[in-house]
Amino acid sequence: MKTLKEKILNNGESINGGLLKVDNFLNHQIDASLMMEIAKEFVRRYSGKQIDKIITVEASGIAPATMVGYLLDLPVLFAKKSKPGTMGSNMLTAEVFSFTKNSSYTMYINGSYLNSGEKYLFIDDFLANGKAAEGILGLVTQAGAEIVGMGFIIEKGFQNGGKELRDKGIHVESLAIIESLDNGKIVFRE
Numbered sequence: 001m002k003t004l005k006e007k008i009l010n011n012g013e014s015i016n017g018g019l020l021k022v023d024n025f026l027n028h029q030i031d032a033s034l035m036m037e038i039a040k041e042f043v044r045r046y047s048g049k050q051i052d053k054i055i056t057v058e059a060s061g062i063a064p065a066t067m068v069g070y071l072l073d074l075p076v077l078f079a080k081k082s083k084p085g086t087m088g089s090n091m092l093t094a095e096v097f098s099f100t101k102n103s104s105y106t107m108y109i110n111g112s113y114l115n116s117g118e119k120y121l122f123i124d125d126f127l128a129n130g131k132a133a134e135g136i137l138g139l140v141t142q143a144g145a146e147i148v149g150m151g152f153i154i155e156k157g158f159q160n161g162g163k164e165l166r167d168k169g170i171h172v173e174s175l176a177i178i179e180s181l182d183n184g185k186i187v188f189r190e
Contacts, residue, residue, distance in 0.1 A: 130161025
């Protein structure tokens with residue numbers, strides 16, 4: 001997606017250790033027009049798939065997932081990273097390690113909203129090692145539901161998450177794949 005790649009090159013910053021800072025338009029301050037273009041692209045790439053709900057993880061996945069849900073007129077469900085007191089006993093959980101934060105956390109989702117037999121499209125901002133995606137896959141599997149695809153705005157192609165998900169047979173779509181962040185330079189996969 002040309003517009004997204006230009007935005008990453010013009011506004012993104014490669015930080016030592018394989019991090020890409022894009023918080024000025026993607027995950028702290030949000031460029032709503034770009035987010036709508038991103039959502040339209042995901043809708044195009046997953047056209048023809050039966051999808052019952054969009055699913056994501058708080059917090060950075062909520063904006064793109066909501067825009068996709070809006071365009072498809074589908075509900076958006078998100079896993080929480082802290083246990084809400086209102087969730088009750090019908091709670092599903094998954095343990096996840098965050099590359100960005102270098103720590104583990106538990107994902108929580110109300111099992112009343114994640115239904116057996118339903119088909120889910122997972123949308124998130126980044127794919128690095130794929131741990132959040134694996135956590136969502138685990139939650140969906142626990143509920144007896146199915147992931148029909150996983151869409152990521154940015155994939156770090158130099159990490160294993162994308163390969164591992166694709167090797168599992170998951171339909172993965174990434175709008176921009178970063179080949180390298182070495183020496184402060186952002187290089188896209190061709």
